[in-house]
Amino acid sequence: MPSPSATSHRPSPIGFAPPFIDEDTIEAVERVLRSGWITTGPETSAFEKDLAEYVGAPKVVCGGSWTGLAGVILDWFGVGPGDEVILPAYTYCATANVVLHRGATPVLIDLPQSGQRDGLNITWEQVAPLLSPRTKVVMPVDIGGWPVPCSAWKTALTHWVSQHGFKGDHPMQAALGRPLLLSDAAHSLGGRSGGHPVGAGADITVFSFHAVKNITTAEGGAAALTLPPPLDNAEVYRTLRSHCLHGQSKDAASKYNSKGKGQWRYDVTHPGFKCNMTDIQAAMGRVALKRYPADLQHRAQLAERYVERLSGLSAVDLPQRSHEDRHTADHLFIIQLQEGMSAHRDAIIDALASQDIATNVHFPPLPVLTAYRERGFKAADFREAIGAFDRAISLPIHRHMSLNDVDRVVDALTDAMANLKGQAVS
Ligand SMILES: Cc1ncc(COP(=O)(O)O)c(C=O)c1O
Numbered sequence: 453m454p455s456p457s458a459t460s461h462r463p464s465p466i467g468f469a470p471p472f473i474d475e476d477t478i479e480a481v482e483r484v485l486r487s488g489w490i491t492t493g494p495e496t497s498a499f500e501k502d503l504a505e506y507v508g509a510p511k512v513v514c515g516g517s518w519t520g521l522a523g524v525i526l527d528w529f530g531v532g533p534g535d536e537v538i539l540p541a542y543t544y545c546a547t548a549n550v551v552l553h554r555g556a557t558p559v560l561i562d563l564p565q566s567g568q569r570d571g572l573n574i575t576w577e578q579v580a581p582l583l584s585p586r587t588k589v590v591m592p593v594d595i596g597g598w599p600v601p602c603s604a605w606k607t608a609l610t611h612w613v614s615q616h617g618f619k620g621d622h623p624m625q626a627a628l629g630r631p632l633l634l635s636d637a638a639h640s641l642g643g644r645s646g647g648h649p650v651g652a653g654a655d656i657t658v659f660s661f662h663a664v665k666n667i668t669t670a671e672g673g674a675a676a677l678t679l680p681p682p683l684d685n686a687e688v689y690r691t692l693r694s695h696c697l698h699g700q701s702k703d704a705a706s707k708y709n710s711k712g713k714g715q716w717r718y719d720v721t722h723p724g725f726k727c728n729m730t731d732i733q734a735a736m737g738r739v740a741l742k743r744y745p746a747d748l749q750h751r752a753q754l755a756e757r758y759v760e761r762l763s764g765l766s767a768v769d770l771p772q773r774s775h776e777d778r779h780t781a782d783h784l785f786i787i788q789l790q791e792g793m794s795a796h797r798d799a800i801i802d803a804l805a806s807q808d809i810a811t812n813v814h815f816p817p818l819p820v821l822t823a824y825r826e827r828g829f830k831a832a833d834f835r836e837a838i839g840a841f842d843r844a845i846s847l848p849i850h851r852h853m854s855l856n857d858v859d860r861v862v863d864a865l866t867d868a869m870a871n872l873k874g875q876a877v878s
Contacts, residue, residue: 465808466861469664472740472747472851480735487731492697493705495731499738500674503659506741507641507651509676511689514734515696518638518660518673520727522550524695525656525675526589528688529632530622531556535588539636540574541817541829542837543593547636548818552827556588560818560829563836571598571772572786572840576608583612585619589632594640594650596814596846597666597781598772602653603646606633627683632656638673639783641666642748647777651676661733666747666783667740669733699724747851751782757855758785758847761862767793767869769843784814785849794843796872801845803868809861812846 484495496514503512515521531537533555539547541560548558559582561574568575572595579590590609592600613630620626635654637643643650651657656679659665661672675692677685697703699722707716740747755773762768769788774780789797801811817837819829831838847861 462808463860466810466848466853466857467850468810468812468846468848469850470852471663471668471670473736474739474743476743477736477739480739481732484731484735489705489709490732491705491730492703492728493709493731495734495738496729499729499734499741502738502741503651503674504676506744507649507657507676509651509657509678509685511677511685512651512674513677513689513692513696514672514674514729514737515692516673516727516729517662517671518636518658519546519550520696520725521673521675521692522546522634522636522658523553524692524725524727525632525634525658526550526554526556528691528695529589529624529628530620531588534586536584536586537589537591538579538582538587539591540593540595540837541819541834542572542574542595542815542840543636543818544638544815545818545821545823546638547591547593548824551589551591552823557586558818559587560824560834562834563840565836570600571595571780573598573600576605579605580608580612583609583616583631585617587631588625589634591634591636592654593636593638594643594781595784596771596786597639597643597783599637599640599643599645599650599653599778599780600635601645601778602633602635602650602657603648606654609633624683628655628679634658638662638665640781642744643781644779645777650781652678655679661737666751666781667737667744669729669737669740672729672733672737674729693728694721695724696726696728697724698726703728748781750851751849753855754849754853754858755780755782755785757858758849758862761859762787762865765866765869766790767873782849785847786814786844787847788840788843789845790843793869793872796869797843797845799872800865800868803871804861804864807860807864809864810848813841813844814846815841817841 500512535556537551538559551558633654635657637657638660640650657676661669699720702718818824
């Protein structure tokens with residue numbers, strides 16, 4: 453690399469996950485702002501249809517966030533005190549917070565030992581022994597965009613219930629006849645598993661469109677409904693939509709925009725939440741979804757360049773890449789430093805920051821967080837997840853980056869590691 457001279461200027465900073473807001477996005481938002489209708493309305497309905505087609509689900513419902521949607525889904529399924537929800541310890545707090553909000557118990561699973569890992573996801577072999585009559589939901593997380601094979605999990609769950617039975621103490625639980633497979637796909641829109649897109653494999657799959665996600669609507673989320681009969685996805689869609697809007701039987705668009713007599717009349721059928729998506733958000737999402745196949749290709753090229761450049765580096769383990777019938781959405785590029793280097797993780801992050809390269813760490817496992825420690829979860833029971841977290845650095849990967857940027861990150865990383873190794877020896 454040429455050494456910087458007094459006349460050369462610094463290369464531009466590489467952010468961690470800046471949103472990709474192009475002119476089409478700005479035009480779409482402007483169109484909605486000028487339309488006279490800015491909250492949930494035709495644009496949100498159109499985004500729901502676009503998403504349903506993209507993920508191959510009969511119905512998609514949009515909401516204000518992953519968290520809002522996951523919460524109303526747990527309520528719809530009657531999850532409450534005494535119920536258990538199985539989920540990984542290595543995830544963002546939202547996955548478990550929504551369970552605590554319902555007064556239910558998160559049953560946390562450690563990462564498998566290295567050598568038996570599936571990316572940074574939990575495996576079915578870990579879930580099966582924890583299933584019990586109290587289990588109402590199984591909630592795997594597609595960490596970094598690497599999809600859990602949900603259709604295989606659904607088959608295994610159905611088989612388990614055929615042997616052990618299931619007592620649903622709520623009408624929706626009785627109708628499904630087994631625990632709900634609720635996929636946390638906050639990272640994995642566009643991934644594929646078992647021959648179908650993420651969104652078609654679980655019972656319900658929830659995506660996030662938070663500002664750092666592959667597709668963003670600033671804040672927002674969507675739930676793909678692929679429930680088996682006798683549950684009717686169209687009916688569940690109407691219920692969840694209404695749960696996101698105070699339990700109103702009609703949303704504002706149907707009240708104000710319809711011309712019939714008494715169009716203002718509505719009922720509140722249950723005390724719902726307020727976590728609907730606005731048409732402004734949906735306009736952003738629709739543009740991003742149209743562009744998304746190209747964005748995914750771009751992400752894959754960046755990830756492949758990282759792999760090509762880093763695979764010779766023995767001090768670093770690389771993330772799972774697409775293989776056979778599973779394809780990642782390349783949301784995060786989480787590298788794992790090997791034992792000798794993990795003590796230097798923060799110094800490496802600082803060294804990259806000094807070169808204007810932003811990184812991140814995903815995730816502090818739930819048992820190291822105060823809220824979960826105080827609820828009795830012990831770090832000692834989650835050694836694998838904590839070990840993975842201690843060694844993790846998420847390198848930047850996003851639509852604003854070029855292959856040259858990847859090279860810059862790799863050069864800065866290798867320099868930092870060489871310097872730190874040198875210091876450790878001297
Ligand atoms: C794994 C995971 N689940 C859930 C969420 C929550 O998403 P939202 O911010 O849309 O509520 C996030 C957000 O970062 C996440 O990373």
